Amino acid sequence: MGVGCHALGQVEIKLSSNxxxxxxxxxxxxxxxxxxxxxxxxxITAQGVVHAVDSLFERVYVEALDGRYFAPLTDPNIPLPSELSSLTSEELKVLQVAVKDGSPGTLSYNLRTRKWILDTDKSRVIEAANLRKTDLCDHALKIYQDLAREGLNQTPPLGDDTLRLLREKCVELIENFTLDNSVMFARALALSAVFGIRLSQLSWFLSLAEASPEPT
Structure with missing residues (x-):
């Protein structure tokens, strides 16, 4: 069972009895x-840190990172988030992320060197631009959901084929691992123009610029 708390910001996770x-x-x-x-x-926290809950031994510990929400730090001098800074392990497995060229293997992230490691080719230099997010959830696809809602509410509404194409383009956009919020917003705005979607309520669309943390 997975519990997502992306909308809650930074939270403390504790287990006492059950x-x-x-x-x-x-x-x-x-x-x-x-x-x-x-x-x-x-x-899974808003920062993409995956905490495992061991109810038998009454403990909570950091198990991995979720690539859909984790914003990697490239500068080793920038402090890690508090939930990562106290870890004894230097490497964490990263879930829901893959190499764009389809190379097999599991990715990890080194918290000390701020480097990516592919377990099937550890000598390979992996940059964030080489990666894509996978298994996008409804939360991650909010851009598509909001654009589709606007498109369905206009006259005439978007057809099924157009909605499918819109979703494909939104998935391509959201899978990108390196776009910051301002670029994501600009490209989503461009998509609305390409598909002829009239934004009746610009306030919700502007909120997309704050939907996820800025990569550092």
């Missing part, structure tokens, strides 16, 4: 016996 606290929210977990099969629970 009570999982995520910021001001408390989730009551089942009480398991030692012989029970326990479904893994993971909490």
């Amino acid at each position: 009570l999982l606290q995520i910021g001001g929210t408390t989730i009551h977990l089942p009480v398991y016996a030692a012989e029970d099969l326990v479904d893994p629970i993971r909490v």
Whole structure:
């Protein structure tokens, strides 16, 4: 089970008995016996840090990074987010991200050197521009959802084929690993013009510029 708390900002995650606290929210977990099969629970923060919840041993620990939300730091002199700075491990596996050229393997990120590592070719230099996000969720596809809603509410509304093409273009845009918010906003605005979508409520569209953290 995965719990996303992207909209909550930076939160503290604690486990006490069967009570999982995520910021001001408390989730009551089942009480398991030692012989029970326990479904893994993971909490993904707004910074893309994946916390594993071990209810049997009552502990929460950083397990990985989620590439859909993680903004990699390129300068080793810039401090890490607080939830990463205290880790003893220098490398973390990165989920939901792949090399654009389709190379097989699992990607990791070195917190000390701020470098990417591909486990099938560790000598290869991997730049953020070589990567793409995968398994985009509804939260990540908010740009498409909002543009589609505007397109369906206009007269005449967008047809099915146009909506499919719009979604493909939005996925290509969102999969990009290096675009900052201002560029993302400008390209989304260009898409609305290309598809003839009249933005009746510009306020919601301007909020897209604040939808995800700026890469550093």
